[in-house]
Each structure stands twice: as C-alpha cells, then as structure tokens.
Amino acid sequence: MGRVKQAGAPAQSLGHARRVLAIESAAIDAVSNRLDEAFVQAVDLMAASQGKIVVTGMGKSGHICRKIAATLASTGTPSFFLHSAEALHGDLGMLARQDLVLAISNSGETREVIDLLPATKRLGVPLVVLTGDPGSTLGRAADVVLDVSVAEEACPMGLAPTASTTVTLALGDALAVVLLQQRGFRSEDFATLHPAGALGRKLLRVADLMHVGAAVPTVALDAPMRDVLSAIGSKGLGTTCVVDAGGALAGVVTDGDVRRALADAEDTLARTAASVMNAAPKTIPGDALAATAVALMERHAITSLVIVDDAKRPLGLIHLHDLLRAGVV
Numbered sequence: 001m002g003r004v005k006q007a008g009a010p011a012q013s014l015g016h017a018r019r020v021l022a023i024e025s026a027a028i029d030a031v032s033n034r035l036d037e038a039f040v041q042a043v044d045l046m047a048a049s050q051g052k053i054v055v056t057g058m059g060k061s062g063h064i065c066r067k068i069a070a071t072l073a074s075t076g077t078p079s080f081f082l083h084s085a086e087a088l089h090g091d092l093g094m095l096a097r098q099d100l101v102l103a104i105s106n107s108g109e110t111r112e113v114i115d116l117l118p119a120t121k122r123l124g125v126p127l128v129v130l131t132g133d134p135g136s137t138l139g140r141a142a143d144v145v146l147d148v149s150v151a152e153e154a155c156p157m158g159l160a161p162t163a164s165t166t167v168t169l170a171l172g173d174a175l176a177v178v179l180l181q182q183r184g185f186r187s188e189d190f191a192t193l194h195p196a197g198a199l200g201r202k203l204l205r206v207a208d209l210m211h212v213g214a215a216v217p218t219v220a221l222d223a224p225m226r227d228v229l230s231a232i233g234s235k236g237l238g239t240t241c242v243v244d245a246g247g248a249l250a251g252v253v254t255d256g257d258v259r260r261a262l263a264d265a266e267d268t269l270a271r272t273a274a275s276v277m278n279a280a281p282k283t284i285p286g287d288a289l290a291a292t293a294v295a296l297m298e299r300h301a302i303t304s305l306v307i308v309d310d311a312k313r314p315l316g317l318i319h320l321h322d323l324l325r326a327g328v329v
Contacts, residue, residue: 020154020162027150027163028170034147042128042144043178046077049126051098053079056087058112060161061104061168068102068172075176076185084112092119100126106148106164108136117141130168146171206293207286209326210307210316211237218243218314221250221274225261228253228273239304241314242277248312251277254304283308286315290328293318 046053055069065081072079082094095101101120105113108131117138120127129142132149139145148171154162217231217240231240232255239254253276261268261276268276284293284305293305297320307316 023152023154024163024166027167030151031148031167031171038144038146039174042146043175043182045126045128045144046100046102046175046179047182049098049100051078051096051100053077053102054082054095054099054125055079055102055104056082056084056113056116057104058084058110060165061106061110064165064169064172065102065104067169068104068176071173071176072179075180076183077176077179084110084116087119088112088115092116095119095123095125097123097125099123100128102128102130103138103142104130104168105136105138106132106161106168108133108138110138114138114141130171132164204290204326204328205286206284206288206290206305206307206318207316209290209322209328210286210318211235211322212316216241216314216317219253219273220245221272223273225258225269225271225273225276228276229258232258237304237317237319239317239319240273241306241317242273243314246311249281249283249306249308249314250274251279252281252304252306253277254302281306284318290318290323290326294320294323294328297323 053069053072055065055072057065062081062083069079069081080094082091087095101116103113103116108129114137117127126143127141129138129145130148131139131145132147133139134145134147134149148164148168150163150167152158153160153164154166215235217235217237219227219231219240219242221242221244223231223242228240232238232253239252241249242251242253244250251274253273257276257278258268261271265271282296282300282302282305284296284307286307296305297303303320305318306314307318309315
C-alpha cells in the first residue's frame with residue numbers, strides 16, 4: 001500500500017465529492033433514458049411469479065442484491081437474497097419451481113452466478129438479469145435482460161464499483177416501486193410489514209391502540225354523578241362516554257368537566273351525566289393513523305378521542321397515554 005497522503009484542501013475534497021455525485025447522477029439519467037419494453041416485461045414476469053423473487057449475486061453486486069431483496073419484501077413482493085457461491089454448496093435448495101431469479105452481475109461473466117444457470121433452466125424458473133453487458137454469457141441466458149452499463153465509474157481509477165452499483169440499486173428500486181403500484185400495495189399493508197421501529201409507529205392505526213368492549217367507560221344520559229365518577233375512576237382514562245337509549249354517543253364527561261361542575265354548583269352530585277357532559281365530543285375513525293389522533297388532540301387540547309361506527313355508537317376510546325406508550329408521540 002502507498003503512503004498516506006495529507007488531507008487536501010476543503011475545496012479540493014468538495015470538488016472530488018461533487019465529481020462523484022455528478023458521475024453517478026448522470027449514470028442514473030442514462031439508465032432512465034434507455035428504459036424500454038424489457039423493463040415492462042421484467043415487471044410483468046415478477047408480478048406473475050407464484051413464488052418468491054430470488055435475488056442472487058456476488059461481491060459488491062451481492063450487497064446490492066441484499067438491499068433489492070429487502071426492498072421487494074418490504075413492499076409486498078416476497079423475496080430473499082441467495083448468495084451465489086453458497087447456492088452451489090447446498091443453498092440451491094432454497095430455489096423452487098414457482099420462483100423467479102433476479103441475477104445481478106456487472107460483467108455478466110461472474111463464474112458463481114453463471115454456474116447457477118443449469119439449475120434455473122432445470123427448474124424452469126424465469127431469469128431476469130441486471131448486467132452492464134447484455135451480450136455477456138449471463139445476459140444471453142436471460143428471459144429478460146436490463147442494461148445497467150455506465151460510461152464510467154466514479155472511482156478515479158475506474159476499478160471500484162461505484163456508478164455501476166448505484167444505477168443497479170436505483171433500477172432495483174424502480175422494479176420494486178412499480179411492482180408495489182401494480183399490486184395495489186397500500187400504506188396499511190406497509191404498516192403490517194413494518195410493525196416495529198419508526199416506520200411501524202408512524203403507520204399504526206387508531207384501531208391498533210384503542211380500548212374496546214368493557215374497557216370503554218360508558219354511562220347513560222340520566223346516570224347520576226356518582227355513577228359518572230365511578231366510570232371515570234374505574235377505567236383510568238379520565239373520561240367516560242355518555243350514550244342515549246339507542247346506544248349512540250351523546251357526549252363525554254371528562255374529569256375536567258367534573259371539576260368545572262363542582263366549581264359552578266354545590267349540588268353537583270345531584271346532577272346527571274346529561275347536564276355535565278360535552279355534547280360535541282371529538283371523534284375519530286378506527287382506520288385513521290395514530291399520528292392523526294395525536295394531531296387532533298394537540299389541536300383541541302384534549303387527551304382522549306372516541307371511535308364511533310356509522311350509527312355513532314362508541315366502538316372504542318383512545319387516550320394520549322396509549323399513543324405515548326406506542327411511541328407515536
């Protein structure tokens with residue numbers, strides 16, 4: 001290895017960085033401009049697959065394969081990464097007749113990937129190839145070949161895969177997103193596949209967190225204040241729903257409403273729920289995002305929301321504490 005050189009001037013470092021980004025940006029533009037019917041055919045093949053999309057490659061391409069497989073899987077297209085070398089030593093058993101192979105090799109001559117061709121042909125699985133040389137051994141063997149060639153690598157020596165891996169990753173993202181749209185994949189589906197972490201919390205629904213059934217405090221319009229206080233205190237939510245004779249939501253009584261009633265009159269305990277309640281409570285659908293519930297609570301300076309059905313009957317109740325525990329806030 002050569003001697004470590006002293007750091008260059010800031011302007012020189014920024015210039016090198018901008019050169020890299022310009023080369024990689026131009027490479028993506030070039031791939032975009034030459035997209036054709038082959039891309040549509042690749043999407044159709046992948047969408048028609050009854051099994052999984054098996055993404056395989058080696059080296060730097062292998063790292064790109066892992067990301068593409070993960071993106072496909074997280075957006076509704078079952079997929080996994082198959083290390084080409086490991087496949088030749090037993091992992092080929094992961095490949096089934098209903099699958100589709102997405103093989104990636106910039107040269108199209110990666111020995112371990114080419115050695116998988118007999119197995120794919122024997123199983124009769126479709127083969128989609130991303131390569132920088134469509135006329136290569138791998139390209140010629142493909143059912144559909146997508147050209148990810150680049151005019152130059154961003155590496156000044158033209159050796160380290162840089163622009164070529166960037167365009168391959170970008171094209172993999174394009175495949176995943178077009179498949180997502182073709183399958184009608186929704187934010188609800190995304191939430192199901194991302195139950196943990198920031199994405200999962202962001203996409204949680206009110207119905208996932210709300211209290212239901214006996215956990216929802218409820219009293220009748222003519223309920224005496226002792227029953228109202230008992231309902232508020234026993235459920236620990238600081239509020240109770242008030243329903244009419246048909247079970248529809250007529251209002252809510254919060255602990256704040258009770259305090260205000262106590263301050264206004266001496267005979268508060270002789271009053272009924274109807275005389276103390278807020279008759280225009282804020283409600284929210286169960287399929288609303290939990291983040292929407294937070295925004296509604298903040299906007300109206302309240303700590304709970306009632307979830308009702310089409311007949312205005314209470315289905316559940318969500319409290320700010322539920323949102324805090326779930327990490328939505």
